[in-house]
Amino acid sequence: MRKPIPQTRARLDDLPTRELIARGNTLLSTHAYKDAIDVYKLLVKREPQPEAGWRESLATAYLERSKQLAQKNMYREAAILWENIPNLCGQTRQPELYVDWLLRSGQHTKAMNAYARHAAALTAGAGELETLVAALALTGQKDLVQALPPEAPLRRQMTAAQAALRAYCQGEAEPVVREHLQNIPIRSPYRDLRQVLAALLKLETDPAGAAALVERIPPSSPYQGVVELVRAAASSEPARALLALDPTQRELASGLLGLDQRQIKLLREWARLDQKPGDKARFEFITAHLALFDREQAGRAALALLPTYPHGLQGYAKQFGSLPPFENHRLQALRAERERQVDNALRGWRACADLLIADAENPDSRLSAALTLRHMAELSERVKFSSFEPPKTAEYLEESLRFDPDDRDAYLKLARLHQEAGNDKEYHHWVERAVKQLPDDPQVLLAAVETATARKAYKKAAGFAARVLELDPINSRARAFLINAHLAHARKQILAGKHALAEKELDSAGRLERDNARSGIVEINRGLLAFHQLQPEHMRRWLREGVRLAGSPVLAWARLAVESLRQNLEPETFERDLELGDPRKFAISRADLLALTQLINAYREEGVKDLDTVLEDLEKPLKHAIKQLTDIDDLLPICECLHQAPHHELLEYAATRALADHPDRPLFVYYQTYARAGGDIDEVSDRDYDRLENALNRAVTAQDHRARTLIQRFLDQDMHPMFPRPSPRGGPPSPMDALDLMEEIRDDLERIPPKMRDKILDQMLDQMLDSLPPDDSIPPELGKKVIKALLRGGEGLEDLLDLPDLPPPGGGKRKKRRR
Amino acid sequence: MANPFTVLSVAETAGDDAIKKAYLQQVREHPPERDPERFQTIRAAYEAIKTHQDRLRHRLFGQEAPELADLVASALQPGPRGRLSEQHFRHLLLGRLSGQK
Numbered sequence: 019m020r021k022p023i024p025q026t027r028a029r030l031d032d033l034p035t036r037e038l039i040a041r042g043n044t045l046l047s048t049h050a051y052k053d054a055i056d057v058y059k060l061l062v063k064r065e066p067q068p069e070a071g072w073r074e075s076l077a078t079a080y081l082e083r084s085k086q087l088a089q090k091n092m093y094r095e096a097a098i099l100w101e102n103i104p105n106l107c108g109q110t111r112q113p114e115l116y117v118d119w120l121l122r123s124g125q126h127t128k129a130m131n132a133y134a135r136h137a138a139a140l141t142a143g144a145g146e147l148e149t150l151v152a153a154l155a156l157t158g159q160k161d162l163v164q165a166l167p168p169e170a171p172l173r174r175q176m177t178a179a180q181a182a183l184r185a186y187c188q189g190e191a192e193p194v195v196r197e198h199l200q201n202i203p204i205r206s207p208y209r210d211l212r213q214v215l216a217a218l219l220k221l222e223t224d225p226a227g228a229a230a231l232v233e234r235i236p237p238s239s240p241y242q243g244v245v246e247l248v249r250a251a252a253s254s255e256p257a258r259a260l261l262a263l264d265p266t267q268r269e270l271a272s273g274l275l276g277l278d279q280r281q282i283k284l285l286r287e288w289a290r291l292d293q294k295p296g297d298k299a300r301f302e303f304i305t306a307h308l309a310l311f312d313r314e315q316a317g318r319a320a321l322a323l324l325p326t327y328p329h330g331l332q333g334y335a336k337q338f339g340s341l342p343p344f345e346n347h348r349l350q351a352l353r354a355e356r357e358r359q360v361d362n363a364l365r366g367w368r369a370c371a372d373l374l375i376a377d378a379e380n381p382d383s384r385l386s387a388a389l390t391l392r393h394m395a396e397l398s399e400r401v402k403f404s405s406f407e408p409p410k411t412a413e414y415l416e417e418s419l420r421f422d423p424d425d426r427d428a429y430l431k432l433a434r435l436h437q438e439a440g441n442d443k444e445y446h447h448w449v450e451r452a453v454k455q456l457p458d459d460p461q462v463l464l465a466a467v468e469t470a471t472a473r474k475a476y477k478k479a480a481g482f483a484a485r486v487l488e489l490d491p492i493n494s495r496a497r498a499f500l501i502n503a504h505l506a507h508a509r510k511q512i513l514a515g516k517h518a519l520a521e522k523e524l525d526s527a528g529r530l531e532r533d534n535a536r537s538g539i540v541e542i543n544r545g546l547l548a549f550h551q552l553q554p555e556h557m558r559r560w561l562r563e564g565v566r567l568a569g570s571p572v573l574a575w576a577r578l579a580v581e582s583l584r585q586n587l588e589p590e591t592f593e594r595d596l597e598l599g600d601p602r603k604f605a606i607s608r609a610d611l612l613a614l615t616q617l618i619n620a621y622r623e624e625g626v627k628d629l630d631t632v633l634e635d636l637e638k639p640l641k642h643a644i645k646q647l648t649d650i651d652d653l654l655p656i657c658e659c660l661h662q663a664p665h666h667e668l669l670e671y672a673a674t675r676a677l678a679d680h681p682d683r684p685l686f687v688y689y690q691t692y693a694r695a696g697g698d699i700d701e702v703s704d705r706d707y708d709r710l711e712n713a714l715n716r717a718v719t720a721q722d723h724r725a726r727t728l729i730q731r732f733l734d735q736d737m738h739p740m741f742p743r744p745s746p747r748g749g750p751p752s753p754m755d756a757l758d759l760m761e762e763i764r765d766d767l768e769r770i771p772p773k774m775r776d777k778i779l780d781q782m783l784d785q786m787l788d789s790l791p792p793d794d795s796i797p798p799e800l801g802k803k804v805i806k807a808l809l810r811g812g813e814g815l816e817d818l819l820d821l822p823d824l825p826p827p828g829g830g831k832r833k834k835r836r837r
Numbered sequence: 838m839a840n841p842f843t844v845l846s847v848a849e850t851a852g853d854d855a856i857k858k859a860y861l862q863q864v865r866e867h868p869p870e871r872d873p874e875r876f877q878t879i880r881a882a883y884e885a886i887k888t889h890q891d892r893l894r895h896r897l898f899g900q901e902a903p904e905l906a907d908l909v910a911s912a913l914q915p916g917p918r919g920r921l922s923e924q925h926f927r928h929l930l931l932g933r934l935s936g937q938k
Contacts, residue, residue: 121934122935124934124935126931126934150934153930153933153934154930154934156927156930157927157930157931157934158927183923183926184923186920186921187920187921187922187923187926189920218920218921221918222918240930240933240934241930241933242933243929243930243932243933244921244926244929244930247921247929255906255910256910256913256915257906257909257910257913258906258910260913261906266928267929270921270925270929273919273920273921274918274919274920274921275913275915275916275918275919276915276916276917276918276919277913277915277916278916281912281913284909284912284913285909285913288905288909291905295905297902300902300903300905303905304905304908307912310912311908311911311912312908312911312912315907315908315911316908318903319903319904319905319908320903322900322901322902322903323902323903325900326902348897352898352900356900370897382893385889385890385893386893386897389890389893389894389897389898390897393897393898
């Protein structure tokens, strides 16, 4: 059956010659060579005489189309198309391309023939092709070289090239091979062979030199396969270099390196291991090739795998002997840590620490014992614990200091733990111990500033701060503390009417302020002092200067408001006088907002109360500024500040803003629900309660410790009502509320170690009785005894009161809690 | 994390000075502006074993997987160098001639 004529072709046949010519020209100029071929073929058919010129155009179309195909790596198709050219116009066009395509498509014999046939027509730029053909000749196509003219370098120098290659491969001595290489001219088509053989020889005595030699061989050279072997064999890390090669190359490079069969097998098996092999595979690899490895190094590597591959323990013992007890415990602890079994990990580390302590004569063992105990302290902090059973973090840290008394962080952490637990005596004790041990450590001294301030030992605190500044003159915390100390004194003197002394204190504070970091606080206080001294001109001048230094209207307003209140003055008087404007209409920029956050934080740390009232007046512009924020790094400190201040309405607003962009961030869920409930867990709606619990789970999974601690603490208000809260119905707690709480307390009591139970119960009862409405009919002591008996399930109650039997603990119907 | 001793190319018995020297050498070879990722690795390795106490801590609690490459490298001590056969040489040439892009 006859093939149907394609539609385009059929249409072309119908076109008059004039139009075909125009179309052919257009197609050539637009590089549409495939279609141009069809047009010119038709024109050649209509007007076959050579003078018409269609053959030339068709040859051009064929050549350009071939190039297009070659660009797509379709070398075979390109070569076939090119073969039409000589028949069309009796002359070849760019035959070097044709030979190249033949070579690239693996048609080596045909390539050699074509090279011989077109040798005379090859252009000057065919040097690279000559190298390719020379390499091809060396692979065994030597007979075809005979077809070249006798004077062609490719033919003339082939014998020398073959001799050099043979001499190298047959293991001739280096000088003999070099002599052969001398016979290959430097511009020969065999020059890459000359270079690569020289590199292979160099590899035997000077691997680095060999690598340098192959750098001169162009990337397109056919000798690059050999070059890769030289590079791998010359590498300073041959194992990695060999692994990057394909299996055949790897075997050949191993031969160049002189590796024996066992080493080659090792390499092969290592290559078989995946990029990220499992611990079992790694362990078995080590033990299978132990004879080749450095035994100590192999032992360490195998040991390092045991925490993740415990099944290897037996194999390890077989190959390297039983583990010493210390390593056994260490492995158990590490494994338990990986499996998040903190209790087991702590047991393992305890055993390690005990063994190290037993060898405490050895300084390394002492230090290792201390490090182990500190590691245990870190681990113990991660244990989920009930508030009645504190973790042993402090105990571990304390013990660690017996073996390494110079660890600053251990002292400070111990102090912080006691501070957080409200154990002020111990907090101060550990800071004092730290100061005694490390008297010139600025961080320790700063902690001492804090403890001394907390104990109202301001003079002592100032001494510590001054010492910090001696040691570290740019320490901003110490400087700020000293400035604040002088300002506090100044305020006291102003309120006491001792204006001259106040002025001296303000001078001292002013001297401490750095010129480039003046906040205006000293000037504002000078202005307030002038107000007390009834010097309105001075007052205005100083306050204006303070406002200018504060940087922005909102910061100036906030500073003036807080400082006035601290001196029992009404800020509005000064604000009006200074024409600061209506705070509700302030335009607060992002920078102002962040600076205000820092200011509020600083005041809170100083112990300034009622910051929420200051924020109250700024609510509207603050909301507007918060609304513009998008960066989570801005929203976080703002929420934190509003949480601490505290200002629930603004906090809820900021958290809601943050949740719009980060809906799953546990911390923002906490801030929002906390603020919405006014910080009272009883005011949290059921929906928010669920969101909080989900956020807690996410925080635990994401190891977001901050969010986890805050949410846990908030939810724990619901768990441990040791500190009675106001009644959910408003007003003081009612007896019914107290009975509900008693049920919960009874549950909690059962979790307390019996020894501690009485003491804690007494504390709880004192707090509970204080919170109950006064009942004159029952003396407090009797009430306490009755409640104590009730909490113990009614034991001994009959002796106190004439009451019916009470249900046993846990036996009665318990109010269902949300947790 | 990679083994810090391997990253810095120092022996596990190296002291503070040797480790610092190796660290500075590595930083010279991989400055942060040219190779920031590698620099981070080098920095982390240095921090992990900088002092005697750090090294003790690393030995007690370090849990990085061993570098098999180091182990293999130590096993590949070269013997007398071999040479390529003509057949292999030709094979490599042919492979390149046919497979060239």
